[in-house]
Amino acid sequence: xxxxxxxxxxxxxxxxxxFAAFWQKFQSRMVQVDGVSLHYVxxxxxxxxxxxxxxxxxxxxxxxxxxxxxxxxxxVIAIDPRGMxxxxxxxxxxxxxxxxxxxxxxxxxxxxLADGTIDVVGHDIGTWIAYALAADHGDAVKSLAVFDxxxxxxxxxPPAGIPSEAVNVKTWHFxxxxxxxxxxxxxTGRERAFLGWLFGAKSTQSHVxxxxxxxxxxRVNTRPGALRAALAYYKTAFSPAAMEDAxxxxxxxxxxxxxxxxxxxxxxxxxxxxxxxxxDHCAGGVxxxxxxxxxxxxxxTVSALLGQFWADHHA
Numbered sequence: 001x002x003x004x005x006x007x008x009x010x011x012x013x014x015x016x017x018x019f020a021a022f023w024q025k026f027q028s029r030m031v032q033v034d035g036v037s038l039h040y041v042x043x044x045x046x047x048x049x050x051x052x053x054x055x056x057x058x059x060x061x062x063x064x065x066x067x068x069x070x071x072x073x074x075x076v077i078a079i080d081p082r083g084m085x086x087x088x089x090x091x092x093x094x095x096x097x098x099x100x101x102x103x104x105x106x107x108x109x110x111x112x113l114a115d116g117t118i119d120v121v122g123h124d125i126g127t128w129i130a131y132a133l134a135a136d137h138g139d140a141v142k143s144l145a146v147f148d149x150x151x152x153x154x155x156x157x158p159p160a161g162i163p164s165e166a167v168n169v170k171t172w173h174f175x176x177x178x179x180x181x182x183x184x185x186x187x188t189g190r191e192r193a194f195l196g197w198l199f200g201a202k203s204t205q206s207h208v209x210x211x212x213x214x215x216x217x218x219r220v221n222t223r224p225g226a227l228r229a230a231l232a233y234y235k236t237a238f239s240p241a242a243m244e245d246a247x248x249x250x251x252x253x254x255x256x257x258x259x260x261x262x263x264x265x266x267x268x269x270x271x272x273x274x275x276x277x278x279x280d281h282c283a284g285g286v287x288x289x290x291x292x293x294x295x296x297x298x299x300x301t302v303s304a305l306l307g308q309f310w311a312d313h314h315a
Contacts (some may be wrong), residue, residue: 017063017212025070030086033105036093038084039086040079040106044166047119047314049306051078051105054124054149055297056195058085058220060213061123064299065306072103073305075113079103081129083229085220093134094232095242096132097248103129104137117142117256120311122136123295124149125233127271135249143313145259145306146275147294148266152237153246155274168255169201177234184227192218203264203291205298217291249280260284261305265293283309 026043041059049069051062060080066076080087081099093099107113119142122130127149136143163171176182187194194215199209209217220226238243258279260272264286270285290297 007164015061020210022063022067022189023129026066026076028086031106031110032108033102034088035274036082036102037088038079038082038102038106040077040110041066041076042075044073044075046073046075047115048075048077049119049121050107050112051076052120052122052129053078053084054082054122055084055233056198056221057124057217060216061293061295063296065295065302068299068303069299069306072303076112079106081126081227083232086223086245089223091224091225091228091230093230094229094236095245096237097245099129100132100136102139103133107140111141115312116240116289119143119306121145121147121306122149124292127235128152128233131275132198134254134258134267135252138255141256143257144254144279145309146271147261147302148263148292150267150270151246151250151274153243154250154278155270156276166265172241173198174234174238177231178238183231187227195221199293202266203293203297204289204298205291205293208293208296216272254279256281257309258284259305259309261289261294261295262286263292263294264288265290266294281313282308293315 026037026041028041030037030039043066051059051065052312053061058080062078066078069076082102083089083094107118112118117140120130120133127146128151129145130146131151134141148314158167172251192214196214197207199204203209258281260274260275260282261284262268262271272282276282287294287301295302
């Protein structure tokens with residue numbers, strides 16, 4: 001069956017982000033989980049939903065979606081996993097087992113599981129984390145929704161040979177980020193230029209990455225240890241041990257409802273196809289005309305998809 005492809009208004013994210021208005025409804029918080037300080041932003045009331053960002057971003061990637069979900073009556077929690085945003089940047093512990101365990105402890109410690117399981121949403125590396133959380137701690141996850149990321153060790157690798165120009169733009173950083181020393185040499189002191197190129201090359205709605213947005217992403221990516229931690233995610237995920245762990249994880253089927261959407265100019269149908277093989281119930285498809293940064297490029301569509309997904313699967 002062909003993958004469904006969703007159209008959406010291309011100017012839906014052409015909106016001004018009002019920082020002052022946002023912080024009237026949301027709070028920035030820190031919590032210590034087994035000696036690691038984790039930063040998160042929360043707001044709203046109702047059933048909780050956990051949002052997990054990817055590289056090279058932070059909770060801030062979800063800012064537009066967060067506002068929409070609060071309007072829809074949800075308690076929204078956007079977390080910076082270890083090594084991201086304003087959370088601690090420890091020197092180790094970037095394997096998915098450690099991070100999934102840490103997120104589970106965070107949910108327990110903050111009381112977010114007091115009334116039962118929680119909906120979990122991820123993007124990019126947040127997709128890796130959200131999937132690992134659902135697979136390793138299924139008793140805590142009510143539903144899993146993920147956007148534009150492949151799963152190392154589970155998603156089949158691309159065919160051998162020289163990649164096309166379009167594929168190279170999407171995937172070059174997987175090898176680059178695993179190199180020793182060179183990324184630090186080339187990126188340190190040039191973070192704004194690097195991020196600007198990355199966001200521009202991998203998005204179709206690059207206006208989203210305006211001056212204040214870039215300021216925030218430069219800030220979190222120039223914190224001490226930020227670059228080292230970001231690279232550690234990639235070095236760890238593609239290590240032989242992690243790839244073996246991922247393959248074992250994929251033998252445990254996901255029993256909760258799953259939704260997976262790729263971007264037309266991102267992973268396309270790859271994410272949906274990957275999860276359909278290991279989940280009992282998997283919806284999803286491809287977002288037409290969109291680049292990799294789905295939560296920022298089409299936040300209204302993301303929010304609507306999530307709302308319908310939850311309405312379809314939750315009593």
